[in-house]
Amino acid sequence: MISACVLVAFIFATFTLSCKKKLENKFLVRVSVEELFLSLSNNSKDEKFLEALSVANDMQRARSESYVTLFGKAFNKVDSKARLAKIFSTIDLRNKINFSSTNEEVLEVLQEQMDQVINKTINILKTRIDHYGIRHQNIQRVDNSENILIELPEVENIESIKKLIETTAKLEFWETYENPEVYQYLNEANKKIREAREKIVEDTAQQMAKEYPLFNILKPMANSNGQLINTPVVGVAHFNDTAKVNQYLQMKKIRSIVPRDLEFHWGVKPYDDNEEFYPLYAIKKTGREGKAPLTGEVVKDVNAQFGRNQARAEVLMSMNAEGAKIWARLTKNNVQKFIAIVLDGYVYSAPRVNQEITGGQSSISGDFTVKEAKELANVLKSGKLPAPVRIIEENL
16 A cells, blocks of 8 residues: 555655646746946946947857956956946946946946846746746746746747747837828938939849839828828838838938937837738937836736727726826827827837826727737736846757
């Protein structure tokens, strides 16, 4: 007869082996400490600092040391007499770093900040994956590095999990330009691009519409009569052409003719039923220091809401008192205009404001399926990652 102790031990061992066997999907995720340092420096433009980050990135590919250690070596290599305190004496770090802090002391603070960010990232990823419905998981830091190991059981839609892991969830609310306001700049851009292409590569120019190279790949938003439509969408482009549109719009000659507060962002969802063309939105960056007037920091609760037919859904957001106050002012100032809701640089929704909205209620309605709305609500509810992450290895 098998004793109770032996039976319990057998069951426990079987359960343990079963759990281990289930963890079949493995990801090695890297936290972007470079982005963290840029944020901590208040996006410093110091050339030596930026060069040291570039050198540290190169060193990271070949060495297993902590990014902070590599950055310290890189900064010393760029200029042994340069001082990190000059770069990191910011408002956010004023209680930890001052102008007299040594490089070693600054690096210690940066290590502490990195450790905190990685621990917070792990907690957020655990919450996201748990809310997704995956109970058995192993998420842990790899040694003292900026890498995180994620082990999960087999799942049906692995792409959804990868998106769940890599989404930063930086939520922003922006005012927008309207299509007729921007058209004049895009029309002028055609001339600038045509001149540049004719001077550089004639055979490439021959493959494009000679007079309107930009509009050849970015179709303006106009009705059948050729009249411009009042919308924050200034054009649509085939997914194969979005990179080329970005390249054109980032040309110095183009940036010089558009307003400094005008910035372009692609929509996250296709514009057409065949899912081939994507909309380009015109964002108006009127916030202080180019920051959004309202961000996801003020959102206190998020829920997915479904339509009667359960086919389409939206994500409802409730804001705290501060957010409600800003949201009311923002909507009041933009009645009959549009406000873009941007997540990680992509426009998810850009509704027209019909009236001032009080009470701090907002929604993202981007033609989502129920599943997509639930996943988006999960990401927003779990919170924004303190720094971007990306999967560097899969199925280890």
